[in-house]
Amino acid sequence: MDNKIKMQARKVDFFYGKTQALKDVNIDIHTNKVTAMIGPSGCGKSTFIRLFNRMNELLPHTSFSGEIFLDGMEINRSSVDAVDIRRRVGMVFQKPNPFPKSIFENISYGLRVNGIKDRGFIEQRVEDSLRKAVIWDEVKDRLNDSALRLSGGQQQRLCIARCLAVENEVILFDEPCASLDPISTAKIEELILELKKDYSIVIVTHNMQQAARVSDYTGFFLLGELIEFGKTQDIFTAPRDKKTEDYITGRFG
Amino acid sequence: MERHFDTELADLKSDILQMGDLVEESIIDSVGALKDLNKGRAERVIVEDKTIDEYELKIDEECLDLLALRQPMAVDLRFITMAMKISTDLERMADLAVDISQRVLELADKAPLLKPLVDIPKLTLLAQRMTRDVIKSFISKDVELAKEVIFCDKEADRLRDCVQEELLNDYISKDKETISRAIPLILVARHLERICDHATNIAEDVIYMVEALVVKHHIEKLDQEG
Numbered sequence A: 001m002d003n004k005i006k007m008q009a010r011k012v013d014f015f016y017g018k019t020q021a022l023k024d025v026n027i028d029i030h031t032n033k034v035t036a037m038i039g040p041s042g043c044g045k046s047t048f049i050r051l052f053n054r055m056n057e058l059l060p061h062t063s064f065s066g067e068i069f070l071d072g073m074e075i076n077r078s079s080v081d082a083v084d085i086r087r088r089v090g091m092v093f094q095k096p097n098p099f100p101k102s103i104f105e106n107i108s109y110g111l112r113v114n115g116i117k118d119r120g121f122i123e124q125r126v127e128d129s130l131r132k133a134v135i136w137d138e139v140k141d142r143l144n145d146s147a148l149r150l151s152g153g154q155q156q157r158l159c160i161a162r163c164l165a166v167e168n169e170v171i172l173f174d175e176p177c178a179s180l181d182p183i184s185t186a187k188i189e190e191l192i193l194e195l196k197k198d199y200s201i202v203i204v205t206h207n208m209q210q211a212a213r214v215s216d217y218t219g220f221f222l223l224g225e226l227i228e229f230g231k232t233q234d235i236f237t238a239p240r241d242k243k244t245e246d247y248i249t250g251r252f253g
Numbered sequence B: 001m002e003r004h005f006d007t008e009l010a011d012l013k014s015d016i017l018q019m020g021d022l023v024e025e026s027i028i029d030s031v032g033a034l035k036d037l038n039k040g041r042a043e044r045v046i047v048e049d050k051t052i053d054e055y056e057l058k059i060d061e062e063c064l065d066l067l068a069l070r071q072p073m074a075v076d077l078r079f080i081t082m083a084m085k086i087s088t089d090l091e092r093m094a095d096l097a098v099d100i101s102q103r104v105l106e107l108a109d110k111a112p113l114l115k116p117l118v119d120i121p122k123l124t125l126l127a128q129r130m131t132r133d134v135i136k137s138f139i140s141k142d143v144e145l146a147k148e149v150i151f152c153d154k155e156a157d158r159l160r161d162c163v164q165e166e167l168l169n170d171y172i173s174k175d176k177e178t179i180s181r182a183i184p185l186i187l188v189a190r191h192l193e194r195i196c197d198h199a200t201n202i203a204e205d206v207i208y209m210v211e212a213l214v215v216k217h218h219i220e221k222l223d224q225e226g
Helices: A045-053 A082-088 A103-113 A119-132 A136-142 A152-165 A182-195 A208-214 A232-237 A242-248 B004-035 B039-070 B074-108 B119-139 B143-172 B176-211 B219-225
Strands: A005-016 A019-030 A034-038 A062-070 A089-092 A170-174 A200-204 A217-222 A225-231
Touching (some): A005 A045, A019 A034, A045 A200, A136 A152, A182 A200, A182 A208, A200 A208, A217 A232, B004 B074, B004 B119, B004 B176, B074 B119
Parallel strands (some): A034 A200, A089 A170
Antiparallel strands (some): A217 A225
């Protein structure tokens, strides 16, 4: 199982205007594993994972070259529907962003826009998704309450449940715990470890310790370049590159 | 909240337990071989030592990974760091069983034994019991049992001295010809006593692990405690 590849980036360059944000990045995302991207602010890690579901093409004045594969298919080809890609490759952001709707509607929304009308089916999928995101017990008695009344940690798990409802295959986490307290963070981390049984996961984090705790593979970015990529265990106990070592030991700068 | 980390800690504990079982077997086999100067059994102990060495490396690696990747705190931190020290002590105990086996091989070439063994079997039983109890105390976080192990160490010293004095006074000083058969027996007693020392080290680590109390080099703390 160790060598099954879910997504690949090949020769990726990315520009904001004339500023190059990514330089010749190549990476493999393994199936049913957690891959973490670490690096200082502005190193390109968030820009990089947004390429995995074509989020960057929504930004003006940017240019991209290279290839991104999902199950061997290049996702930027004109014949590929970006919406379909975003359904298969979901994203959870730094700040929880539930819709200003009820808890139930937050989860059912993705199903309804995908044309599903069967009420029983939707109810079951909502429950399954909330259970998988380990928030069902906290919200089952108030599914019609506004999602905005949940705590930050609950809102983040709700956003994860929203991803799971549309049965995506890859989940991209962009700093998912940045605005959460340590207990909520621990819950999200446990959830990520649980979810990798069924999903391939990519997580961007400022928190190196978090990368160490949850990931199987780690990539270290610096100034738009992927300096080192390898098993998390190796990166955090014996990195090969001096720059990686300086960063993870706090000698950076 | 259930943690994935707990599964990893359980795996580590189980590796220490398995390593401890192997070490105990090595001790039993090495002194068992002494009884009837069984060369085959002594050689097996020497060969089996490789497996124990591998356990030490495996446990050290597991601990290092857990320290780097899980950033353990408090009781978890004490458990992992002590597991690392315990594996070192266990490996040394197995090396001492190898040393005993080598004495057996030396003695087998000069058979029969100089005298019937009296105190060495007592010391053997003590070393075996301390080894078994200390592993048990680690696994079940049993401080009282760890304390008992520490208190047994004096008896181990006494038995070693008995063996040494008897062989020196009743044999070596009376007949120099006995030296080559007496010295290995004195060494066996010393090896066994060292095994007991390592068991005592582990017992001290167990007390630190469970109660965060440092009793190493401060045995009076134990006496005060109970």
